[in-house]
Amino acid sequence: MTRELSTLQSTEPNVATTPADSLMPPKQPLAMPAQDFACEFHDSAAPEQKPPRQVALWRLLAFSPAMLATALLCWVMQGWFAADGFMALEVLLLTLIGFNFFWIAFTVSTVLLGLYGLSRRPRTRNLGPSRPMKVALLIPVYNENPWYVLGNAHSMLQDLHGRGGQHDYEMFILSDTRDEVIAEQERASVEALRSMLPPGSRLYYRRRPDNAGRKVGNISDWVRRWGAGYDAMLVLDADSLMTGRAIARLTDALSRDPGAGLIQSYPQLIGAQSVFGRMQQFANGVYGLALAEGLARWAGHEGNYWGHNAIIRTRAFAACAGLPLLRSPFGGGEKLIMSHDFVEAGLLRRAGWSVRFLPRIRGSYEETPATLIDHILRDRRWCQGNLQHLNLLGAKGFRAISRFHLFHGAIGYLMAPVWFALLVLWAVIGRSEEASVIRYFSESNPFRPSWPDMSQPNHVLVIVLIYAMLLAPKLLAAVALPLTGSRFSEYGGPLQFTLSFLSEVVLAILYAPILMVQQMIAVFRTMLGLQKGWEPQARDGGSYGVRTLLVCHALETISGAALCAGILSGAVSWWLAPIALSLVLAVPLSALSGLRPANRIRHWMATREEFREPRITCAARAARAELKAMLEGGPRHHTPAE
Known part of the structure; x- marks a missing residue:
């Protein structure tokens, strides 16, 4: 790689004289009309399809246990509250508990369904032979590090070339970068890498004069100008990395299924070095596949889209998934649809195309925010986009499961204020009527309920049950890890795995209340119009x-101090101590999140990809390091990959 990259410095002075279209193929326009959510739509090109076998059974097994468990809990608790007659706050408390418990139970049932699916050998769908496809690999970028994006791009193209096969792949770097210095580096990097790619490999670059529509506009601009020349497009993120085998398997799956409009892979987290990043990465690697398999089972051909590492039939996407502006449910006129991926999946399904999820395809990777604050900043953007979906629940023609995906995405954030309200109510109830905070309310207040004593064993059991259900998916997935095709030896052996598992559980318990408060803040920022747009993610962590x-953590600290004071005074149940401790320690925990473990404990919370690093990640790391050194004009860094 070094010899070819040495051309980079010589190409930089000629950037300004390079013709505007010299880094792009001839245009092949494709119409992409904006969809109307007030009208139903069916794409005449979508073939008739039968629902997958047993999908109704999988949905029954996923939803029914959660609903039954929630109904049973509410029935038992209403008996406790009804002893002295129902009051308004008691009804509110029971409603909040039931609402929260359903989603917890639904996660557990989905994981159980996934573990059952993983224990069985997957059936081969009789969809016919694979036919050759021309596929565009699209990487939208916005003020990203050029050496990072192009290093990954080079590795993927090299891996595809070495693998061969019947499909034809071309890669596009679609830049919305506004920083002129970064833009020059992008172009110079692409020109250098084009000269070093193997014969037959094609890498293109286009920078838009403006970034109208952000990522949605970036992708749709490519579809309208060049989409007609490609059977499919595989959309990647700036931090995406996929093996040639994973890309080929996605392409084969789309080729063999003429009714598929989109097929989503399951991206695994890699490259985490910080405490918070490693916690997220370990959870994704150990627990994530069971949840993903369960989701794939009950979603069937009505799956979802996560915005990257997925292959899409280009003409289906152009005909069915053009996005209009959307009126915000919180005012402010028409706005760009931010979390576009869920909506695009719903539009494809509405038009008659299937949206599938293949979680067992390995070799699909992405990275995760390095610190708690970086995660919070990304989460605020996602919250803004997901809450927009509430305005689409009544869109014409959407399938019930597509509406559920939209609702579930919004609920994931609306649960935070619900949890916080539940926490406040539980703290107000206190340990008993005599010790409760509300004993200071006026005795003549007719709305003052006769609270049950939350220190009684049967009421404490509710808190224990909720804690247990929150931990159940992790415990189930960890115990059943061999079902996913992994072995404990791949995680350093049973002892190392147990240490990593316990560390992740403890850290997850500590960070969960902080994330709850921050998601509540994100919800209110969105509702009040304080969340403004989309900014590039800090890949290395701020x-x-x-x-x-x-x-950043003022509200958590104040809330935690108030809870601790209530616990120490005897007014608040000791069962809330773990939450109080987490909140009062929000600032040091946030500082801890960005620390990097010492080399001597580098296998702490390590996934099997870290114990045995995939070849593609080694190649990508070497390519990024070499390209970075060349861009910065520093000395070459020799790597084993050279």
Whole structure:
């Protein structure tokens, strides 16, 4: 790689003289009309399809246990509350508990369904032979590190070339970058890499003069200008990395299924070095596949789209998934649809195309935010986009499961204020009527309920049950890890795996209340119109001072201090102590999230990809390091991959 990259410096002075279209193929326009959510739509090109066998059974097995468990819990608890007559706050408390418990139970049933699916050998669908397809690999970028994106791009193209096969792949770097310095580096990097790629490999670059429509506009601009020349497009993120085998398997699956409009892979997290990143990565690697398999079972041909590492039939996408502006449910006129991926999946399904999820395809990777604050900043953007979906629940023609995906995405954030309200009510109830915070309310207040004593064993059992259900998916997935095709030896052996598992559980318990409060803040920021747009993610994690940490986590710290004071005074149940401790320690925990473990404990919370690193990640790391050194004009860094 070094010899070819040495051309980079010589190409930089000629960037300005390079013709505008020299890095793109001839245009092949394809119409992409904006869809109307007020009208039904069916694509005449979508073939008639029968629902997958047993999908109704999988949905029954996923939803019914959660509904029955929630109904049973509510029935038992209403008996406790009804002893002295129902009051308004008691009804509210029971409603909040039931609402929260359903989603917890639904996650457990989905994981159980996934573990059952993983224990069985997958059936081969009789969909006919694979036919050759011309596929565009699209990487939208916005003020990203060029060496990072192009290093990954080079590795994927090299892996595809080495693998061969019947499909034809071309890669496009679709830039919305506004920083002129970064844009020059992007173009110079692409020109250098084009000269070093193997014969037959094609890499193109286009920078838009403006970034109208953000990522949605970036992709749709490519579809309208060049989409007619490609059977499919595989959409990647700036931090995406996929093996040639994974790309080929997705392409084969789309080729063999003429009714599939989109097929989503399951991206695994890699490259995490910080405490918070490694926690997320370990959870994704150990527990994630069971949840993903369960989701794939009950979703069937009405799956979802996560915006990247998925292959899409180009003409189906153009005909069915053009996005109009959307009126915000919180005012402010018409706005761009931010979390476009869920909506595009719903539109494809509405038009008659299937949306599938293949979680067992390995070799699909992405990265995760390095610190708690970086995660919070990304989560605020996602919250803004997901809450928009509430305005689409009544869109014409959407399938019931597509509406559920949209609703579930929004509920994931609306649950945060519900949990916080439940926490406040539980704290107000206290340990008993005599010790409760509300004993200071006026005795003449007719709305003052006769609260049950939350220190009684049967009421404590509810809190224990909720804690247990929250931990159940992790425990089930960890115990059944061999069902996923992994072995404990791949995680350093049973002892190392147990240490990593316990560490992840403890950290997840500590960070969960902080994330609850931050998601509640995100919800209110969105409702009040304070969340403004989309900014590029800090791939390496930001560096945050004490003042930033204090400002960011002020509400958690104050809430935690109030809970601790209530517990110490005897007014609040000791069962809320783990939550109080987490909240009061929000600032140091946030600082801890960005720390990198010492080399001597580098296998702490390590996944099997870290114990045995995939070849594609080794190649990508070497390519990124070499390209970065060349861009910065520094000395070459020799790597084993050279």
